[in-house]
Amino acid sequence: MKKTKKTSEPKKRMPGRPPRSAGEAVPFGRAQVVDGAMKLLQEVGLEGLSTRRLAARLNVKSPALYWHVRNKDELLQLVADAICAQIVLPPRKESFHERLKTIANEYRRVLTAYRDAARLFAEQPPTGPHRMKLYDVAVETFLDGGFPTREAIAMATFYRHYLLGMITEEMRGKGELRHTPLVPAYALGIELQQMQGASRDYPSLFIAAKLLTGLQPEKLFTAGLNVILNGLEQRVEELRRSKRGRR
Amino acid sequence: MKKTKKTSEPKKRMPGRPPRSAGEAVPFGRAQVVDGAMKLLQEVGLEGLSTRRLAARLNVKSPALYWHVRNKDELLQLVADAICAQIVLPPRKESFHERLKTIANEYRRVLTAYRDAARLFAEQPPTGPHRMKLYDVAVETFLDGGFPTREAIAMATFYRHYLLGMITEEMRGKGELRHTPLVPAYALGIELQQMQGASRDYPSLFIAAKLLTGLQPEKLFTAGLNVILNGLEQRVEELRRSKRGRR
DNA sequence: ACCTGAACACCGTTCAAGT
DNA sequence: ACCTGAACACCGTTCAAGT
Numbered sequence: 001m002k003k004t005k006k007t008s009e010p011k012k013r014m015p016g017r018p019p020r021s022a023g024e025a026v027p028f029g030r031a032q033v034v035d036g037a038m039k040l041l042q043e044v045g046l047e048g049l050s051t052r053r054l055a056a057r058l059n060v061k062s063p064a065l066y067w068h069v070r071n072k073d074e075l076l077q078l079v080a081d082a083i084c085a086q087i088v089l090p091p092r093k094e095s096f097h098e099r100l101k102t103i104a105n106e107y108r109r110v111l112t113a114y115r116d117a118a119r120l121f122a123e124q125p126p127t128g129p130h131r132m133k134l135y136d137v138a139v140e141t142f143l144d145g146g147f148p149t150r151e152a153i154a155m156a157t158f159y160r161h162y163l164l165g166m167i168t169e170e171m172r173g174k175g176e177l178r179h180t181p182l183v184p185a186y187a188l189g190i191e192l193q194q195m196q197g198a199s200r201d202y203p204s205l206f207i208a209a210k211l212l213t214g215l216q217p218e219k220l221f222t223a224g225l226n227v228i229l230n231g232l233e234q235r236v237e238e239l240r241r242s243k244r245g246r247r
Numbered sequence: 248m249k250k251t252k253k254t255s256e257p258k259k260r261m262p263g264r265p266p267r268s269a270g271e272a273v274p275f276g277r278a279q280v281v282d283g284a285m286k287l288l289q290e291v292g293l294e295g296l297s298t299r300r301l302a303a304r305l306n307v308k309s310p311a312l313y314w315h316v317r318n319k320d321e322l323l324q325l326v327a328d329a330i331c332a333q334i335v336l337p338p339r340k341e342s343f344h345e346r347l348k349t350i351a352n353e354y355r356r357v358l359t360a361y362r363d364a365a366r367l368f369a370e371q372p373p374t375g376p377h378r379m380k381l382y383d384v385a386v387e388t389f390l391d392g393g394f395p396t397r398e399a400i401a402m403a404t405f406y407r408h409y410l411l412g413m414i415t416e417e418m419r420g421k422g423e424l425r426h427t428p429l430v431p432a433y434a435l436g437i438e439l440q441q442m443q444g445a446s447r448d449y450p451s452l453f454i455a456a457k458l459l460t461g462l463q464p465e466k467l468f469t470a471g472l473n474v475i476l477n478g479l480e481q482r483v484e485e486l487r488r489s490k491r492g493r494r
Numbered sequence: 495a496c497c498t499g500a501a502c503a504c505c506g507t508t509c510a511a512g513t
Numbered sequence: 514a515c516c517t518g519a520a521c522a523c524c525g526t527t528c529a530a531g532t
Binding site for chain 1: 369376379380382383384386387390396397398399400401402404405407408409411412413415416448449450451452454455458467470471473474475476477478479481482
């Protein structure tokens with residue numbers, strides 16, 4: 001996808017290319033567009049990220065973007081892939097369990113660093129070289145773990161959803177989102193507190209709402225992570241047993 | 248939320264209300280708006296569901312909607328809640344394991360019946376009485392399972408994300424989405440097949456891409472479900488042990 | 495090769511005005 | 514109480530035209 005087809009991109013600086021003369025306009029390529037989009041994302045969030053705003057930020061009229069990028073969707077995928085590029089993949093020699101753990105922690109490390117990144121990842125399919133490589137490594141891990149192919153790809157996908165879900169939840173109420181009107185989880189809690197009849201209609205939720213502050217994200221993340229890792233480990237053993245039984 | 252505050256709604260048919268005379272315009276309330284939105288959702292999907300289209304569908308000018316509904320967001324939440332209303336909650340007497348299982352199966356049963364429902368649920372926070380009740384029951388289940396409050400609400404949330412993730416994936420390529428250009432999972436697979444170098448760059452993914460057809464959704468769903476259920480069960484026992492150890 | 499001007503077909507929402 | 518007309522401030526995208 002990087003070196004194959006994709007949108008026409010300024011040629012890779014071929015030998016005979018004329019050197020840029022002194023007062024020429026700032027070079028402006030796909031990289032700057034993506035970079036600008038990432039910064040804009042940080043500032044205004046996923047909702048606020050529009051092609052027109054991005055153009056304005058780059059001191060350019062909005063149709064200009066369409067020279068560098070097919071459409072908004074491709075732009076978002078490029079942004080997601082650029083973020084994903086920072087994820088460090090686990091070496092294959094690590095164990096099944098360890099590999100999944102480092103994938104999880106890396107996911108979290110990188111996605112919590114960018115505003116709305118988890119939501120972006122959830123919305124955009126894993127196109128783009130880095131995301132596909134990550135996907136590939138995940139599938140490989142499950143294959144190495146003994147999962148049959150179909151199940152391996154399913155598990156890699158479910159695992160991804162689970163991680164994104166945990167990270168999304170962790171990001172609610174976090175700094176980056178505080179400008180947003182009111183973050184759902186907290187809003188829910190506050191609403192519940194004010195809502196007469198809440199303690200009758202939603203007793204457990206009402207109890208929980210009181211504890212919405214003072215959450216310790218990492219702790220919950222590892223708790224959640226252990227749940228799925230243990231579940232997967234159990235499945236691995238199950239598969240191993242059934243294999244051994246067959247021969 | 249139903250009987251408390253919320254947007255002004257045609258009064259609950261007070262005693263002295265004048266009966267509707269013969270040739271009067273079709274009664275038109277919030278219920279019809281939500282109903283129309285659900286039908287429109289089925290036809291055009293989440294992307295296509297705009298307030299203006301909905302208005303047109305109801306033979307009304309778009310500002311008219313704002314009498315019945317605060318804004319588009321509230322409308323979407325109402326739609327989500329209406330769908331959620333069909334989920335049958337497990338009785339409390341069932342075991343932890345059983346309750347989570349029926350929640351999962353009900354989720355799947357209902358959400359696969361509506362186009363883009365899983366995505367709608369993932370995007371919209373669980374406001375609305377039915378979704379909150381469901382949330383409440385989930386938290387209750389985890390509390391009954393022995394989870395401390397903070398962990399209970401976290402697990403209920405993670406569990407929800409996991410289920411929505413599985414259902415979302417199952418819906419890719421399904422009938423309702425076939426009109427859509429090309430569904431990501433399949434598109435990915437097809438692209439991979441055509442992509443030269445794919446077998447080198449993404450070997451595991453490439454292998455898996457060949458098997459993207461012929462998936463058996465229910466099978467994968469239960470496989471995925473068992474993973475998380477086993478993981479949770481293990482955590483329950485862990486909590487039980489540590490409790491017993493403390494006294 | 496890269497950008498602008500002008501335009502198209504849409505959005506969500508507000509608000510005064512009608513009935 | 515409920516709806517319309519007119520308008521506002523936005524969208525994403527195309528396409529001929531400029532340089």
